[in-house]
Amino acid sequence: MTVSEPVSETPWLQNEDQKPLIQIKGVTKKYGEVTAVDNVDLDIYRGELFCLLGGSGCGKSTLLRMLAGFEDLNSGTITIDGVDMANVPAYERPTNMMFQSYALFPHMTVEKNVAFGLEQDNVPKLDIADRVHEILKLVELEDFKKRKPKQLSGGQRQRVALARALVKRPKLLLLDEPLAALDKKLRKQTQFELANIQEKVGVTFVVVTHDQEEAMTLSTRMAVMDAGRFKQIGTPTEIYEFPESRFVADFIGSANIFEGRVVEDGADHVRVETGICDVFIDHGHSVQVGAKIWVALRPEKIRLEKSDNPVSGQNQAAGVIDDIGYLGETSIYKVRLENGQIFDVSAPNQARPMNRTHRITWEDRVNISWDPSSAMLLNS
Ligand code: ADP
Ligand code: MG
Numbered sequence: 001m002t003v004s005e006p007v008s009e010t011p012w013l014q015n016e017d018q019k020p021l022i023q024i025k026g027v028t029k030k031y032g033e034v035t036a037v038d039n040v041d042l043d044i045y046r047g048e049l050f051c052l053l054g055g056s057g058c059g060k061s062t063l064l065r066m067l068a069g070f071e072d073l074n075s076g077t078i079t080i081d082g083v084d085m086a087n088v089p090a091y092e093r094p095t096n097m098m099f100q101s102y103a104l105f106p107h108m109t110v111e112k113n114v115a116f117g118l119e120q121d122n123v124p125k126l127d128i129a130d131r132v133h134e135i136l137k138l139v140e141l142e143d144f145k146k147r148k149p150k151q152l153s154g155g156q157r158q159r160v161a162l163a164r165a166l167v168k169r170p171k172l173l174l175l176d177e178p179l180a181a182l183d184k185k186l187r188k189q190t191q192f193e194l195a196n197i198q199e200k201v202g203v204t205f206v207v208v209t210h211d212q213e214e215a216m217t218l219s220t221r222m223a224v225m226d227a228g229r230f231k232q233i234g235t236p237t238e239i240y241e242f243p244e245s246r247f248v249a250d251f252i253g254s255a256n257i258f259e260g261r262v263v264e265d266g267a268d269h270v271r272v273e274t275g276i277c278d279v280f281i282d283h284g285h286s287v288q289v290g291a292k293i294w295v296a297l298r299p300e301k302i303r304l305e306k307s308d309n310p311v312s313g314q315n316q317a318a319g320v321i322d323d324i325g326y327l328g329e330t331s332i333y334k335v336r337l338e339n340g341q342i343f344d345v346s347a348p349n350q351a352r353p354m355n356r357t358h359r360i361t362w363e364d365r366v367n368i369s370w371d372p373s374s375a376m377l378l379n380s
Helices: 060-068 110-120 125-138 154-166 184-201 212-218 236-241 246-251
Strands: 022-031 034-044 049-054 075-080 095-098 172-176 204-209 221-226 229-234 256-265 270-274 278-281 292-297 303-306 316-326 330-337 342-348 365-369 376-378
Touching: 022 060, 034 060, 034 075, 034 229, 049 060, 049 212, 060 075, 060 095, 060 172, 060 204, 095 154, 110 125, 110 154, 125 154, 125 184, 154 172, 154 184, 184 212, 204 212, 212 236, 221 236, 221 246, 229 236, 229 246, 246 256, 246 292, 246 376, 270 292, 330 365
Parallel strands: 049 204, 049 221, 095 172, 172 204
Antiparallel strands: 022 034, 022 075, 221 229, 256 270, 256 292, 270 278, 292 376, 303 365, 316 330, 316 365, 330 342
C-alpha cells in the first residue's frame, strides 16, 4: 500500500535509525478462563499518539495496565526504550497513567494537584514552581491555578489531570478513556486540544478508547481490537479506506458488505462476481481467482439517482427507496436492491428540504453506482 505522509512523520515505516519506544511481543494475559489479551505484537514509536480501539471487554485496559506495570503477563515481553519491563515495578517505569476518573484531590487547588507528584519525588521547590507554571500554561489553566477541582468544568478538570500526568515528564503517557466523562460536544473539542498538547510536548501517548471517531481524530496510528487480538493496525486513513476484514469495515464507520467470488485478478485490477452486480476494482489486491471474498462500500461513496430505467452492469444496480433517515447535515437513504439486500447511501443535504425540486422520496425507483476505486475487498 502506498502511504503519502512524509517519512519523518511515519516512523513505523521501515526506517533503520528509528527504534520503537515500545515493543510488545507475544503478550498474553489470562484471568482464569478468560484470555483478556491474546498473543499480541506491536511496536509503538516515539512521538506517536497511538490508540487502542475496540468494544467493551476486548482487552484494551488490560494491555494498558500491563504497559504501566499494574498487571503481570502470562507470556511475552514488553520492552520500553530498550529495557525489558519484566522485573521493573510500576513506580520505576518511564510511564505515567491518566485515569478516566481523573482522581484529582478535591481539597487541593489546581496548582497543588499538579505539584503533588513532584513533591512526592522530592524535586527541589523552585523547579516544582517552574514546571507547574510551564505545564499550566501549556494546558491553558494558569488563570485557574488557585481553584479547587469542584470549581472547574469537566473539560478543565480533564486538563488538570493531563497536566498532573505530564508534569512528571514521562517518556510514555497512558490514557484510559481520557474523554469518557465529557459530553459529546466537549469531547470533540477536547480531542483536538489533546492532540495539540501531545504534539507540543512530544511525549508518546497510548490512548484507550471505545469511540471510533475519537480514535480517528486523535491517532497517528491505531490498533483495532476484538476479543484480545489485534484485527488491524494502521493510520486512520488506512483503517478507514483499506479495512482488511468485515469486522474492521463495519466497526469503523459504516459499510455495505456483500459476498462475492473473484473472477479476475490483474496487477492493477480485480473483478468480482456478486449477487448484486459485477464489481470492478481499479487496483491490485492479494486475492486468488475463485476465492470467496467480501466487498464493502461506504455509504458516502455511492451515487444515488432517481430513475425509472433500472441499470445493470459493472459497479451499478437498481433499487427502490425503502426508508430515509434525515440527520441534518446528511440523509441516509435505505435502498432495497433487486436481490433484497438493503444498501445505505448517504448524501449531503445541500438544499433545505422544502426547496429541493428533485427530492428523492419513499418508494422512488433509483439507480446506484460507484467508482472503480471505491469498493473495498475484504478477505475475512
Ligand atoms: P476493555 O478495557 O477493552 O473494556 P478489559 O481489558 O478491561 O477490557 O477486560 C478484558 C477482559 O478481561 C474482560 O472480559 C474482563 O471481564 C476481563 N477482566 C479484566 N480485568 C479483570 C480482572 N481483574 N479479573 C478478572 N477478569 C478481568
Ligand atoms: Mg477499559
